[in-house]
Amino acid sequence: MATPDFQWLRMRITEERERREREALILERLPIATSDLLENLTSCIAAYNEAFGADLVDMRHDPPHYYISVRDFECGQWLDRAQIEIFADPAVPGFQIDRAGAQLVIEVNVLTGDKVIYRDRERDEYLTMEELTRRILDRSFFPKLGE
Numbered sequence: 001m002a003t004p005d006f007q008w009l010r011m012r013i014t015e016e017r018e019r020r021e022r023e024a025l026i027l028e029r030l031p032i033a034t035s036d037l038l039e040n041l042t043s044c045i046a047a048y049n050e051a052f053g054a055d056l057v058d059m060r061h062d063p064p065h066y067y068i069s070v071r072d073f074e075c076g077q078w079l080d081r082a083q084i085e086i087f088a089d090p091a092v093p094g095f096q097i098d099r100a101g102a103q104l105v106i107e108v109n110v111l112t113g114d115k116v117i118y119r120d121r122e123r124d125e126y127l128t129m130e131e132l133t134r135r136i137l138d139r140s141f142f143p144k145l146g147e
């Protein structure tokens with residue numbers, strides 16, 4: 001049986017092949033993007049703890065999730081003020097972030113030159129690492145300050 005020689009079919013096959021290659025590249029880069037994000041979040045946590053006191057914020061890993069806890073010392077005891085959950089999700093591909101019930105879905109994309117860029121799916125905005133860490137931490141670190 002001869003294969004039909006339809007232009008639309010050739011174009012769609014090419015598009016699908018490119019989409020699959022791009023998706024494979026993004027999935028390959030997701031662990032690197034996760035590591036980069038965690039490294040930057042760790043630096044932010046260290047800076048916050050240095051400014052306001054050790055052990056106010058910590059991050060723990062319970063595979064495949066990462067949890068950031070923000071605490072205050074009030075009335076002689078530690079009280080949890082905020083909890084952030086981060087999950088690297090290959091289905092996105094990117095990150096699922098839960099900030100006290102406020103969901104944030106961040107897609108990971110790869111630009112030419114293997115540069116990783118982040119996209120807030122809900123707002124349809126591309127983010128730098130600085131903007132991404134702010135979206136994740138700002139409300140939990142500084143709940144009494146406006147955005």
